[in-house]
Amino acid sequence: MRASAILILVVSILVLFGLVMLVSTSAPQGERLFGNPYHFIQRHLAWLVLGLIVAALAARVDYHAWFKLAWPMFGVTLVLLALVYVPGIGLNIKGSHRWLRLPLGLSFQPSELAKFTAINVLAFWFGTKRRQRGGFKDGILIPSVLLGAMLGLILFETDFGATILIGAVGGLVMFAGGAPWLYLVAGGLLGMGGLGVMIAHNPERMGRILAFLHPEKYAQDEAFQLMHALYAFVAGGAGGLGLGESLQKKHYLPEAHTDFIFAIIGEELGIAASLGVVLLFVALLLCGLRISGRAPDAGGRLMAFGITVLISLQAAINIGVVTGRLPTKGLPLPFISFGGTSLMVTLFMVGVLLNIARQSARVHRRK
Incomplete structure (x- = not known):
C-alpha cells in the first residue's frame, strides 16, 4: 500500500474520530456558554468542510507553486x-492577542498560517541550488532572520507554544537543508535561554513551570487542569x-474539547483508545518521512519533512502536556481538538504532502 x-x-480516521470526541466533549461547554450543546461541533464542521476543500485543491496544485509564492506569503x-493588535480587527481572548476577527462570528489565528509559511520559505531557500548552504550567511544568518521575524511577532502575542513549535521545526528543516549544525545548536541554546528569561x-x-514540577502543590491553581487530566486517565x-x-469534562476541564481532549479520550474510551491515537500519529510520521525520502527534489524533501515533523511534534507536545510530561503549552491535538484555523491549515498541509507524493510517483514512473 502506498504511503499516500x-x-x-490515517488522517480520515483521526478526523472522524475527532468529530465523535468533539460531540462528546464540547456539549457541556456549548450548553453552558451558548445554550446549544452543538455550538462547537457546528463551527468545527464548517471549518472541516473548508479544510477538506483547501486540502483537495492543495493535493492537485504542483507544490512548486508554493515556492513561487514564498516571499509574498x-x-x-x-x-x-x-494585525492582531489593531483594535477592531484583532481579538483579545484571555489576555492574548492571537486572533483576527472574521465575519459570521468566526476568527482566524495567523500563527497557524505561520507554521506553513515558515516551512515553505525555508524549504524554498535551502532547496534552491544556488544557496551556499554550508556557509554562515546563506546557511544560518538569512534563514534565521526570516524565521526570527515570524517568531518574534508570535512571541509578542505571548503564544509560547507556537513559538517553540515553529522554532523547533524551523531549526530541523534548516539542519536537514544543510545548515551548519554547530551554529544551529548555539542558536537553539540562545533561544531557549531567552525564553527562559522571559518565562522567569x-x-x-x-x-x-512550577505547577509542572510540583502539580500536587498547585492542584487548585495552575495545575488544576493537569491534575484533573490525570484523574481522567x-x-x-x-x-x-x-x-x-466523562465526569471531568462536565465540571473540571474547561478545555476538554480543545487542548485537553486527549484526557477525555482516555477517560471515556480507555488506554487502548489513547494508544490507538498515538499509533495513528506514529503511522502519519512514518508515511510523511517516506514521502519526504522519495520526493523528486530537495525543496520537496524539505517541505514534506517540515510538514510531517510539525504535525507529529505538535501531537507529541499536546500528549506530553496532557499526560504531565511537559509544561502546559496551549497547542491543540491535530485533527481532533476543536480549533478552526488549526484544522484548516493542517488539512491544507496534508494536501501539500499528498501532492509531493503525487509528483514523486510521476517522476518514478518516467524512470
Whole structure:
C-alpha cells in the first residue's frame, strides 16, 4: 500500500474520530456558554468542510507553486501577525492577542498560517541550488532572520507554544537543508535561554513551570487542569467509562474539547483508545518521512519533512502536556481538538504532502 494512501486513511480516521470526541466533549461547554450543546461541533464542521476543500485543491496544485509564492506569503503572514493588535480587527481572548476577527462570528489565528509559511520559505531557500548552504550567511544568518521575524511577532502575542513549535521545526528543516549544525545548536541554546528569561519574568508562565514540577502543590491553581487530566486517565483505566460518560469534562476541564481532549479520550474510551491515537500519529510520521525520502527534489524533501515533523511534534507536545510530561503549552491535538484555523491549515498541509507524493510517483514512473 502506498504511503499516500495510508496517509489519507490515517488522517480520515483521526478526523472522524475527532468529530465523535468533539460531540462528546464540547456539549457541556456549548450548553453552558451558548445554550446549544452543538455550538462547537457546528463551527468545527464548517471549518472541516473548508479544510477538506483547501486540502483537495492543495493535493492537485504542483507544490512548486508554493515556492513561487514564498516571499509574498511571508510578507502577508507578517502583516497578519501584526494585525492582531489593531483594535477592531484583532481579538483579545484571555489576555492574548492571537486572533483576527472574521465575519459570521468566526476568527482566524495567523500563527497557524505561520507554521506553513515558515516551512515553505525555508524549504524554498535551502532547496534552491544556488544557496551556499554550508556557509554562515546563506546557511544560518538569512534563514534565521526570516524565521526570527515570524517568531518574534508570535512571541509578542505571548503564544509560547507556537513559538517553540515553529522554532523547533524551523531549526530541523534548516539542519536537514544543510545548515551548519554547530551554529544551529548555539542558536537553539540562545533561544531557549531567552525564553527562559522571559518565562522567569512572567508570573503566569513561571506559575505553569512550577505547577509542572510540583502539580500536587498547585492542584487548585495552575495545575488544576493537569491534575484533573490525570484523574481522567486513572478513572478511564483500560476500557474507559463509555462514550459521553466523562465526569471531568462536565465540571473540571474547561478545555476538554480543545487542548485537553486527549484526557477525555482516555477517560471515556480507555488506554487502548489513547494508544490507538498515538499509533495513528506514529503511522502519519512514518508515511510523511517516506514521502519526504522519495520526493523528486530537495525543496520537496524539505517541505514534506517540515510538514510531517510539525504535525507529529505538535501531537507529541499536546500528549506530553496532557499526560504531565511537559509544561502546559496551549497547542491543540491535530485533527481532533476543536480549533478552526488549526484544522484548516493542517488539512491544507496534508494536501501539500499528498501532492509531493503525487509528483514523486510521476517522476518514478518516467524512470
